[in-house]
Amino acid sequence: MGTSVGELAGPLHSLDRAPESLSTPLGLGIPDWVFYGLIVPWLVCIAITFWFCLFYFADDDLGEHADIQRDAEGGADAGD
DSSP states (O other): OOOOHHHHHOOGGGGOOOGGGGGOGGGOSSOHHHIIIIIHHHHHHHHHHHHIIIIIOOOOOOOHHHHHHHHHTTOTTTTO
16 A cells, blocks of 8 residues: 555665764764754855855945935035
8 A cells, every 4th residue: 555665765774874873974973964964054154154244245335326315315414
């Protein structure tokens, strides 16, 4: 009445791993799927974000439109 897990994933004994092999990434004692599936992508995203914010993203002058609007409102020093 359906397919078994063994038919979908192959023989399950091939998926058995020694407990020592589960803590191999840097010897941190965490499962390798957590390291490569969560920690590494987060670190890559953080590094890309820092690079973008510090080196690529830059403030830019708002241009002529901002000057016209400021003049129409009475200038920057009108409230003083």
